[in-house]
Amino acid sequence: MSEAVKLTLDEIRNLSLTILSGSGYGPDHAAAIADMLVTCQIDDCQSHGLFRLFMCNDTMKAGKIDGNVAPAITQSDNAIVRVDARGGMSLLAFHEALPILIEKTRTLGIAAMAINRCFHFSALWPEVERLSAAGLAAMAMVPSHSWVAPAGGTRGSLGTNPLAFSWPRQGKDPFTFDFATSAFARGEIELYRRAGKPLPDGVAIDKDGNPTNDPQAAMEGAMLTFGSYKGSALSIMIELLAGPLIDDLTSLESMEFAGNSGGAPYHGEILLAFDPGHFSGGRIDPNDARAERLFADITDQGARLPSQRRFAARARNIERGYVEIAKTLYDDLQELAQQI
Amino acid sequence: MSEAVKLTLDEIRNLSLTILSGSGYGPDHAAAIADMLVTCQIDDCQSHGLFRLFMCNDTMKAGKIDGNVAPAITQSDNAIVRVDARGGMSLLAFHEALPILIEKTRTLGIAAMAINRCFHFSALWPEVERLSAAGLAAMAMVPSHSWVAPAGGTRGSLGTNPLAFSWPRQGKDPFTFDFATSAFARGEIELYRRAGKPLPDGVAIDKDGNPTNDPQAAMEGAMLTFGSYKGSALSIMIELLAGPLIDDLTSLESMEFAGNSGGAPYHGEILLAFDPGHFSGGRIDPNDARAERLFADITDQGARLPSQRRFAARARNIERGYVEIAKTLYDDLQELAQQI
Structure with missing residues (x-):
């Protein structure tokens, strides 16, 4: 992680609740979602941690979800x-x-x-x-x-x-x-696309059904x-x-x-x-x-x-009482918290 | 199949019961096993059909199974x-x-x-x-x-x-x-060994844990x-x-x-x-x-x-009222039936 911010578990939970509440999730839903985000961050599972607050907000903005049901x-x-x-x-x-x-x-x-x-x-x-x-x-x-x-x-x-x-x-x-x-998670293909790296063989086909190593063609075609x-x-x-x-x-x-x-x-x-x-x-x-x-x-x-790596992260993060997230993510979350 | 023998379902069942009974399986066990063998042969699933009678006989000869319990x-x-x-x-x-x-x-x-x-x-x-x-x-x-x-x-x-x-x-x-x-069934590796064909990559390791394409080394090492x-x-x-x-x-x-x-x-x-x-x-x-x-x-x-191929075989074999097995297998089974 290039530049990191340290957050306690309470800080993660409170930041999550602020954004979820501001997005339109009622207290019960916000608490259940925040629990999950904290659980993921304790294990350094960044892909399903605080980063997902953007998706929670997007889901609400799309207008189909009920935040209070x-x-x-x-x-x-x-x-x-x-x-x-x-x-x-x-x-x-x-x-x-x-x-x-x-x-x-x-x-x-x-x-x-x-x-x-x-x-x-x-x-x-x-x-x-x-x-x-x-x-x-x-x-x-x-x-x-x-x-x-x-x-x-x-x-x-x-x-x-x-x-x-x-x-x-x-x-x-x-x-x-x-x-x-x-073969890959959807997000992994997106990471290859952003990095301009070719995909390994056997991961995707293009829109005509032919094998491809091009992440953009894979996004337009299908994964395997x-x-x-x-x-x-x-x-x-x-x-x-x-x-x-x-x-x-x-x-x-x-x-x-x-x-x-x-x-x-x-x-x-x-x-x-x-x-x-x-x-x-x-x-x-x-x-x-x-x-x-x-x-x-x-x-x-x-x-x-x-999961061995995840459990090692859990032990370390619980021991030291904080987790680390990328500063760029933290800044984006602060901005989101202020917008909503 | 190079040379084949046609058998009705009754013939399969009777041949199975003869060999199972002769091997030491009581009537209830023999009936349950024969049912399974018939089911497999109807679907042309040769790997788990009559061929397995040798293993049933070997298992009894190994002395640990109870054929009547x-x-x-x-x-x-x-x-x-x-x-x-x-x-x-x-x-x-x-x-x-x-x-x-x-x-x-x-x-x-x-x-x-x-x-x-x-x-x-x-x-x-x-x-x-x-x-x-x-x-x-x-x-x-x-x-x-x-x-x-x-x-x-x-x-x-x-x-x-x-x-x-x-x-x-x-x-x-x-x-x-x-x-x-x-990656492969155990029997498939044996077939490669008999045919003297190299295994594809990613199927096995040798006894030192190194990747191998040699079926014999794979049998002595481990499959993946x-x-x-x-x-x-x-x-x-x-x-x-x-x-x-x-x-x-x-x-x-x-x-x-x-x-x-x-x-x-x-x-x-x-x-x-x-x-x-x-x-x-x-x-x-x-x-x-x-x-x-x-x-x-x-x-x-x-x-x-x-399973589409298996269902097609089932429809065809039920329609015509018989299944085909290799003549070499049939001859070996006849020999087994006479030995026991």
């Missing part, structure tokens, strides 16, 4: 908690339905949360880590916009469709991953999935589970809904939670030991577990 | 059906627990089956397709043996860890995929996952969900258990099932239409859905 939870005696965000940001819906998901999972062994009709901009790892912090394993999936071509295709049908997973570890940071099923036809199949699974299964939009429909309005995509989200106690017949400790042996076998050979 | 299902009022295969082949356990999984899913919206202590050789798509045939979406995962290195690693820690998924389509073959999270660190993360997730979560072996432990005994690996399996009616609030038809629009958008641009 209360999510509506459908009561059920089954293993699914459905929460209708009613055109608000996803995070308050997640926050309010989370205790029910945890309770259902502890009772039934496996349970799911379906969030409907939400605007969505956030990383998924903070959500699955809320579940692993409660001793549950968890998976989360969302569609996005149809920027990504299926394997063998010539145009976008699929979203960047991230998959996140977290596994609780006793006395340790969880095993967590959160990756886009596109990671892992060829396997990644493509996985991405389609995410479309189905986080879309039609839960009565919500595919990435194709989400992009149509957005038109040219900009801001965060509007669609659904699905989370699955697993109770190790139920699945293992109460044998948690020996199975935790079994998982730890696998992790040790991976790290002992010099391979890294996903 | 009855699976034990744990009764529960939660969303998990646990079935202990008690050292038998997985397929009878799956067969007996399947109606309970379907009933739990229809009642609770989401449910899981955990199969424990089973020997396992079969493809996963026939199992998830049993669930999609019942109108449910389904996912299945198993570990295997630790032939696969994690991203950034130098030796095997992970299994080939397949992930299968099926989605029901009204009046059509389901959307199904079933892929190994290793598909999709680099993302495929590796996914493979670790499968280890955790189909291993420690359900109180069963990781691929590392499964390989240790096997020693040099050969035959099918011994471990657990997890299946998840999703009821679209519960998840969508009863809005199945409009959401099926939404999924169909996505599939059409994929195929309209010339991309293929996974």
